[in-house]
Amino acid sequence: MLKEFKEFAMRGNVLDMAVGIIIGVAFGAIVNSLVKDVLMPPLGLVLGQMDFSSLYLNLSGTEYASLAAAQEAGAATINYGVFINSVINFIIVAFAVFLLVRQVNRFTRKEEAPPPEPRMKECPFCVSAIAIKATRCPNCTSELKAA
Numbered sequence: 001m002l003k004e005f006k007e008f009a010m011r012g013n014v015l016d017m018a019v020g021i022i023i024g025v026a027f028g029a030i031v032n033s034l035v036k037d038v039l040m041p042p043l044g045l046v047l048g049q050m051d052f053s054s055l056y057l058n059l060s061g062t063e064y065a066s067l068a069a070a071q072e073a074g075a076a077t078i079n080y081g082v083f084i085n086s087v088i089n090f091i092i093v094a095f096a097v098f099l100l101v102r103q104v105n106r107f108t109r110k111e112e113a114p115p116p117e118p119r120m121k122e123c124p125f126c127v128s129a130i131a132i133k134a135t136r137c138p139n140c141t142s143e144l145k146a147a
Contacts, residue, residue: 055081
């Protein structure tokens with residue numbers, strides 16, 4: 001069983017997948033930083049000094065100064081601001097993956113070959129398949145017009 005697992009783990013597909021996951025995690029960290037540190041501050045400024053990550057709905061009924069204070073007190077909260085940040089992260093990652101796949105498809109797209117010329121035609125008398133260059137049908141022996 002150990003030998004089978006080693007063969008499975010050393011296959012190219014598994015190694016490629018592992019590399020993809022590692023790169024994906026690193027890419028996710030870059031996108032998180034892009035959203036949190038680059039995109040959200042100007043967006044929050046435009047919306048009136050709003051920080052999306054601090055938006056929450058308090059379910060406990062007690063007032064708290066911030067989301068951190070509510071979480072520290074153990075209050076039940078719905079953190080919809082963090083959700084908005086996650087949605088923005090997802091949109092950016094999905095767009096980046098779309099651009100990557102689009103480029104890969106552009107480079108790997110093969111030109112389609114023209115359809116092959118027909119090698120057979122139909123006899124107008126007996127409707128059987130005959131060679132395209134035939135001048136007489138081998139089935140009904142009818143003379144055919146030259147193509």
